[in-house]
Amino acid sequence: MDAMITIGRLAKYAGVSIKTIRVYHDKGLLPEPDRDSSGYRRYTAQHAIDLIKIRTLAEAGVPLARIRELRAASDEGFREALHQVDTDLTARIRGLRETQRRLRGLAAGRLQMLPPEVAGHLERLPELGFSPRWVALETDLWILVFATHPDTAVELFHDQAQALTDPALRQMYLDYDRAHDLDPHDPRIDDLARRVVRATLERYGSADLPGQNTNSEIPALIQGAVNASSPAWRRLDALIRDQLSRT
Template identity: 70%
Template sequence: MLTIGQLARYVGVSTKTIRVYHDKGLLDEPGRDASGYRRYDADDAIELIKIRTLAQAGVPLARIRELRSATGEEFQQALREVDEELTARIRGLRTTRRRLRRLGAGRLAPLPDEVGAHLELLVRWRFSPRWVDLQRDLWILVFATHPGQAIALFEDQREILADPALRRLFLEYDHAYDLDAGDPRLDDLARRVVEASRERYGTGDPPQLDAASEIPVLIQGMVNEASPAWRRLDTLIRDAVLGETRGDGSEFVE
């Protein structure tokens, strides 16, 4: 027969914890000996180990109390559910650990791995650091504000840049950053951007966007704020699209 202190040391809990389990109906309170001390037996030790194991696995005490009256099959099913939850938690903890290690190495990645790999490709394709940083910030905002559409839009962008001709067009857009807003090269670039967009999407928006999507405004707003030349490009492109819609031939006409 064990005292409460001996039982606590054997199982690895405190005597206070055992008393809490008594109060909450998880562990039957044993009778007392002639000296007034509770005395526990092997069955109590086994039951306490079960309670402690479930509690450490994150099972709420109320649920543990319910499982005391469960059948063998019900108890096994509960254990399987706990195992699945633990597996998911372990996966999440491993992901968190990888992020912590990247943070410690100065490589914090607030984006999915495939987006990070894509940004590294932009560097190898000789996009400017300014452009790469802008793309990173834009994708963070898109994934944060429109998670349901972000991955499809990203895949579309990745397919575009996999085409060497379209990639050269984006490189020109990037390098137009320092041009004067009145530079005639912007007119030619805007015309070619519109032609490439027509060829890929027709006269509509990318199919990943619904009609009420705020993503184009979000993206173009950040791009336009970065450079007067880029803002001018956006104006030229919009004028071309509106001119095509009106059918008045007014695109790129001052």
Template identity: 70%
Template sequence: MITIGQLARYVGVSTKTIRVYHDKGLLPEPDRDASGYRRYGAADAIELIKIRALAEAGVPLARIRDLRAAADEDFQQALREIDDGLTARIRDLRATQGRLRRLAAGELSPLPTEVTAFLRRLPGWGFTSRWVDLQRDLWILVFATHPDEAMTLFGDQDEILADPARRQLFLDYDHAHDLDADDPRLDDLARRIVEATRARYGPDELPELDTGSEIPALVQGTVNAESPAWRRLDTLIRTRLKV
């Protein structure tokens, strides 16, 4: 028979923890001996080890108390469910660890190979490195925040840039970055973009400017913050599309 301090050392918990288990009804509290000490046996140590294992698995103490009083079949089923939960947690932790390691390596988020190949084509088409960097950051943002919709959005832009005439509008948009906000060339570019948009969608299928989705606002807000000229260009396009 051993004291509470010895039991705590053997099992690897504190005496305070054992007393909490007594108070919660998880571990029976033995009677005191003639010297006034509570003495614990091997069965107490085994029970304490089981309780500690469940607690370390994240099982609430109230649930542990119920499990300790459950029939063996119910107890085993509960252990299987706890094990499945731990497996899922481990999988999520490993995914988080992978993201942390990519972050440490300077990779905020891995992009699909289609997007990476698309970004590599941009300089060859005449886009500035500023535009390529902005596009990369935007796609990282979209894929991280809206993974279910990101590939559809990317496919749409990839299709647009595959057309040389429409690609030229994006090139002009890129090179308008350094223009003054009141430069008349912005009015002409906005007119051409609106005409191309109307030609693509038709008068009855123009894209909604305010769809309720966070993605367009998220992307356009990031673009507008880069340049006063881009911000005015966005205003001109929105105004003309509403006419």
């Protein structure tokens, strides 16, 4: 490296643009040298070293204002700050890897985003007589539950999976699936609502379903997604809620 270099060569050495160097000058991050007799600013090896440090911190996500503070910090303060930057960067990398895992799962198919046990259960639903519409809805809803409530999702899943081992409860779910295309005022909707309420009280001993006693808005969002696809399901849900509220 020459003893004195132009801004263009400095930019090349540090791997940044000339515009970036000028921004760093304006922000007070990199001292701006005086012009020589020819009117050009000439930079030294120290400028290049400082610029590379600034670029590294900026690429790690450190705000420019914070970099300016670090440039004025003591050696000990600078080391402590770098340790914190490293810790934060590690957490960001971990988060990005998790995001990448979810993206790859999404690209491979929705079932890849769920635990194998849940994916296997959903793949078996058609064998039990459930419609493709019901399986797709269940898949999307379990993706939502596992993404937002990972601590309770497994318990909720096991509760539903166990319910389907009971022939009477399984038939109730199947009837719920098939009610999708019924007229909202079909008498079968009223009958199904009564069966759901009775089964809920017998299974749980109260009107409270698993996962309902939380401060989360997710249960309401899930029920809203279910209701949105069918007027019959909307009326069914209204009847169930009304009857449970009076128990």
